[in-house]
Amino acid sequence: MITERIAALREALKSRELDALAVTKIENVRYLSGFSGSNAVGIIRSDSATLITDGRYREQAGREADGWDLVIYTKDLAAAIAEGLEGAKRAGLEDSTTLAFHRRLLGALEGVTLELTDGVVEELRTRKDAGEIELIRAAVECARRAWDTILPMIQPGVTERQLASGLDYGMMTAGADKPAFDTIVASGPNSSMPHAGVTDRELAEGDLVVIDFGALKDGYSCDVTRTVAIGEPEGRSLKIMEAVLGAWDAAYAALAPGIATADVDRAARKHLEDAGLADFFVHGLGHGVGLEVHEKPTLSYLSKDTLEPGMVFTIEPGVYVEGVAGVRHEETVFWNGEKAEILSREIGPI
Amino acid sequence: MITERIAALREALKSRELDALAVTKIENVRYLSGFSGSNAVGIIRSDSATLITDGRYREQAGREADGWDLVIYTKDLAAAIAEGLEGAKRAGLEDSTTLAFHRRLLGALEGVTLELTDGVVEELRTRKDAGEIELIRAAVECARRAWDTILPMIQPGVTERQLASGLDYGMMTAGADKPAFDTIVASGPNSSMPHAGVTDRELAEGDLVVIDFGALKDGYSCDVTRTVAIGEPEGRSLKIMEAVLGAWDAAYAALAPGIATADVDRAARKHLEDAGLADFFVHGLGHGVGLEVHEKPTLSYLSKDTLEPGMVFTIEPGVYVEGVAGVRHEETVFWNGEKAEILSREIGPI
Numbered sequence: 001m002i003t004e005r006i007a008a009l010r011e012a013l014k015s016r017e018l019d020a021l022a023v024t025k026i027e028n029v030r031y032l033s034g035f036s037g038s039n040a041v042g043i044i045r046s047d048s049a050t051l052i053t054d055g056r057y058r059e060q061a062g063r064e065a066d067g068w069d070l071v072i073y074t075k076d077l078a079a080a081i082a083e084g085l086e087g088a089k090r091a092g093l094e095d096s097t098t099l100a101f102h103r104r105l106l107g108a109l110e111g112v113t114l115e116l117t118d119g120v121v122e123e124l125r126t127r128k129d130a131g132e133i134e135l136i137r138a139a140v141e142c143a144r145r146a147w148d149t150i151l152p153m154i155q156p157g158v159t160e161r162q163l164a165s166g167l168d169y170g171m172m173t174a175g176a177d178k179p180a181f182d183t184i185v186a187s188g189p190n191s192s193m194p195h196a197g198v199t200d201r202e203l204a205e206g207d208l209v210v211i212d213f214g215a216l217k218d219g220y221s222c223d224v225t226r227t228v229a230i231g232e233p234e235g236r237s238l239k240i241m242e243a244v245l246g247a248w249d250a251a252y253a254a255l256a257p258g259i260a261t262a263d264v265d266r267a268a269r270k271h272l273e274d275a276g277l278a279d280f281f282v283h284g285l286g287h288g289v290g291l292e293v294h295e296k297p298t299l300s301y302l303s304k305d306t307l308e309p310g311m312v313f314t315i316e317p318g319v320y321v322e323g324v325a326g327v328r329h330e331e332t333v334f335w336n337g338e339k340a341e342i343l344s345r346e347i348g349p350i
Numbered sequence: 351m352i353t354e355r356i357a358a359l360r361e362a363l364k365s366r367e368l369d370a371l372a373v374t375k376i377e378n379v380r381y382l383s384g385f386s387g388s389n390a391v392g393i394i395r396s397d398s399a400t401l402i403t404d405g406r407y408r409e410q411a412g413r414e415a416d417g418w419d420l421v422i423y424t425k426d427l428a429a430a431i432a433e434g435l436e437g438a439k440r441a442g443l444e445d446s447t448t449l450a451f452h453r454r455l456l457g458a459l460e461g462v463t464l465e466l467t468d469g470v471v472e473e474l475r476t477r478k479d480a481g482e483i484e485l486i487r488a489a490v491e492c493a494r495r496a497w498d499t500i501l502p503m504i505q506p507g508v509t510e511r512q513l514a515s516g517l518d519y520g521m522m523t524a525g526a527d528k529p530a531f532d533t534i535v536a537s538g539p540n541s542s543m544p545h546a547g548v549t550d551r552e553l554a555e556g557d558l559v560v561i562d563f564g565a566l567k568d569g570y571s572c573d574v575t576r577t578v579a580i581g582e583p584e585g586r587s588l589k590i591m592e593a594v595l596g597a598w599d600a601a602y603a604a605l606a607p608g609i610a611t612a613d614v615d616r617a618a619r620k621h622l623e624d625a626g627l628a629d630f631f632v633h634g635l636g637h638g639v640g641l642e643v644h645e646k647p648t649l650s651y652l653s654k655d656t657l658e659p660g661m662v663f664t665i666e667p668g669v670y671v672e673g674v675a676g677v678r679h680e681e682t683v684f685w686n687g688e689k690a691e692i693l694s695r696e697i698g699p700i
Contacts, residue, residue: 036547037545038545055632055633056543056544056545056632056633057543057545059542059543059672060543060545060546075652095448095449095450096448097449098445098446098468099445099447099449099452099466100445100466100468102449116449116450118448118450161522161523161525162523164522165519165522165523166519168518168519168522168528169515169516169518169519169522172511172514172515172518172519173511173512173515175511175550177532177547177548178518178529178532179528182527182528192409193406193407193409193410194406195387195388195406195407195410196410197386197527198527200525282405282406283405283406302425322409
């Protein structure tokens, strides 16, 4: 599949009249080469693929980046990239370096026109292949097993930190490399902060608890949120929960071949508007998930993206009323071009 | 202490003839404001400090960034920054944005000369204040407690992944927010990769096991590596262990007021040279630790840094012989200006 990815990238470069691309985003390097280390730049040309990394990764890069030429740099990465681009007329550079490094690279190049090309590889990555879907399924399975182990712990008296560390531990012992992002356990008053962290607060009767977590395994992530009620939540909290679940269903029902993701967002937002809660939905509806936990496509009313076969993304409406409660419901969804599959469906019930 | 940090920054800006700084690195924003969220830009001027963040963080930013003006942007961060810089003649911008964003910001500014000023706040951060040292001590304490819980597990048959997840869980239940970086447990043949990850390999008699871990708590990190021998390691492995520990001692002994960190690196390298192992020490000696797990100063033979009061950094010589074994020993060290303290001393013995 790596071969096909590089072939597709070469096509994309051709249509942009670029005869080389310096791949500086590490997730893109992994996508194209299989190299899983933390520092490398890939140089893709019509007849070669070169991985530039440092001495720490000599052994690992040789093993993982099958079919790639390997260059180890010691001090001057810019010079190594410039050498890799030698003879190219127009080369692309991903927009992920510092400005200072960009200037250094410009100074090292001779006769090469450098063009910022953010998004070329990311665009390819939005259409996941079968191998990638399997990797995301494997990440979901780690999250599911962790969820099952902590479900009985969700009781009054347990702290947010205990639940979060239990989830992280559960994901890792299930085979995850690590949590895909900082696990959120936001209970009671903390639940109204969409991106709360974790505190030592003890769960109490009547709390809503927003639990947002995901596993990272072999480079691929999943992302899921459950909101759990402890005992009997008060009426307004219940109304919010119902509205958020209704908004989720409305967004899911809106999925259709080629639909603008902005329209999917609008379907959820419309539902919350009817419940008088749209003002409390302060973020977008969702985001792509893959080698990054936030990647293309973007699901928001500002997005220009459309639904395409192979996309994996979250649907995660939320309502956050300061002083009352917060609720978010999130699933990782796979769109095969005709229908949707909720990859995270087995993680539940809430 | 926040007030003193901002006062020191204003002095630094004055000496650079800048009348404003846009702080885009999130660790720097935290250092200056106390805001612990993941998205914000700080604008420091001679008479104001403004925090620009998004709707998710309205509540949290108001609570944490005491004394700061708060601006919530919805779509156009560049415009919000430009507004914050209005009326300034020369403004600094940290070199942590994309090139595309930098261009957008330039387009939004009117009458302001923008200068890249990477390292101004980082430079202040190298001299930790008493509060920061306490926070790093607290992170070390989380790591120590986790280490104590996994020590009895380090036996033949346990997997690298089990040890790593046990350490991560132990740090979090001890109060850490998360591991400061991906925990490394590299056993037997894996130990010769300086930045190995974690596999499902079971530890076996005769293995050396490199365990590199650290806790992140309230924004601050620690970083420590232990190499453990399982049973009786063979003679060459033992020789490497002794040489690395000797190199560590040599580096530590070299610490002195105002010494060039390159000379500290050289002291360790010289020791390994005498043991015929210098070629296998393929990375620098160490790095500063604080709000980032890798920050200034750099301890390497290429570094221009010198030892200054308040610095916290790692000393971590390592030797990696493919097919034989790898060994690294790392402590987090605090230099008070006169003498060094090994903050991670209680994590042991190896």
